[in-house]
Amino acid sequence: MHLTLHADYSLRVLLYLAARPERLVSTQEVSEAYGISKNHLVRVVQTLGRHGFVEVRPGRTGGIVLARPASEISLGEVFRVAEPDFNLVECFERDKNTCPIAPACGLKGVLYEAREAFLGVLGRYTLEDVVKRSRKDLQDFFLPAASARGQ
Amino acid sequence: MHLTLHADYSLRVLLYLAARPERLVSTQEVSEAYGISKNHLVRVVQTLGRHGFVEVRPGRTGGIVLARPASEISLGEVFRVAEPDFNLVECFERDKNTCPIAPACGLKGVLYEAREAFLGVLGRYTLEDVVKRSRKDLQDFFLPAASARGQ
Numbered sequence: 001m002h003l004t005l006h007a008d009y010s011l012r013v014l015l016y017l018a019a020r021p022e023r024l025v026s027t028q029e030v031s032e033a034y035g036i037s038k039n040h041l042v043r044v045v046q047t048l049g050r051h052g053f054v055e056v057r058p059g060r061t062g063g064i065v066l067a068r069p070a071s072e073i074s075l076g077e078v079f080r081v082a083e084p085d086f087n088l089v090e091c092f093e094r095d096k097n098t099c100p101i102a103p104a105c106g107l108k109g110v111l112y113e114a115r116e117a118f119l120g121v122l123g124r125y126t127l128e129d130v131v132k133r134s135r136k137d138l139q140d141f142f143l144p145a146a147s148a149r150g151q
Numbered sequence: 152m153h154l155t156l157h158a159d160y161s162l163r164v165l166l167y168l169a170a171r172p173e174r175l176v177s178t179q180e181v182s183e184a185y186g187i188s189k190n191h192l193v194r195v196v197q198t199l200g201r202h203g204f205v206e207v208r209p210g211r212t213g214g215i216v217l218a219r220p221a222s223e224i225s226l227g228e229v230f231r232v233a234e235p236d237f238n239l240v241e242c243f244e245r246d247k248n249t250c251p252i253a254p255a256c257g258l259k260g261v262l263y264e265a266r267e268a269f270l271g272v273l274g275r276y277t278l279e280d281v282v283k284r285s286r287k288d289l290q291d292f293f294l295p296a297a298s299a300r301g302q
Contacts, residue, residue, distance in 0.1 A: 133257025
């Protein structure tokens with residue numbers, strides 16, 4: 001059981017922006033800061049933009065910035081948008097289910113309850129909380145941009 | 152975010168056995184009841200046997216049976232054994248982590264808390280609870296064995 005890369009990277013983008021409030025940032029910069037694929041990040045940023053978490057300003061001087069204060073972005077809300085598949089088991093999706101006992105099985109409700117508990121915890125934290133829970137020198141851990149490395 | 156097949160199938164095997172207490176059951180029978188691969192189930196049964204959830208009796212007249220009463224098998228316990236990867240994100244595993252900010256990031260603790268909430272719910276239910284929460288005609292939903300279908 002683990003998060004998809006899409007959800008993982010969504011959180012990384014938001015955390016990067018929250019650690020640098022008010023500053024326009026390029027997707028390239030985020031990809032270099034974490035050492036991850038820019039191609040994948042482009043799709044992540046589109047999702048975050050479409051759901052009003054980031055504002056995407058086009059053009060050469062454009063970039064991305066948080067669309068709301070970090071204190072108003074709940075992790076639970078981000079997860080529900082960024083994690084495309086919260087269907088823990090196949091019977092959570094009627095169309096895809098092949099398990100014959102699904103209509104009678106008592107396990108589904110328990111798994112639903114566990115999933116809601118998971119999301120409930122995330123719903124109690126905002127992006128600002130995550131920044132506050134991070135070390136004060138968080139910024140020093142991001143990888144330097146290629147330009148800063150003389151490339 | 153979804154369970155691995157291994158965890159999913161582990162629960163199915165245990166539920167099948169709990170619905171038929173005291174009866175020796177073959178892996179073939181379980182695979183036919185759910186319409187799933189027997190090869191995969193063999194490995195699942197080995198895991199369940201190794202961790203004391205089922206007793207595997209060898210030979211032609213052998214089969215599997217719950218090693219303990221269903222009321223003494225906690226779903227949380229099954230999950231911790233059957234789900235091989237509860238590392239929601241790569242930084243949960245120091246050896247596999249590639250995220251540069253892991254030592255400073257405040258997100259990890261929140262995700263840990265969410266994972267524990269998930270497992271906490273499962274720890275509150277036993278296999279017996281799942282049978283009780285299932286419909287009384289649960290057994291009618293299992294697919295008939297090949298022999299019963301005249302194959």
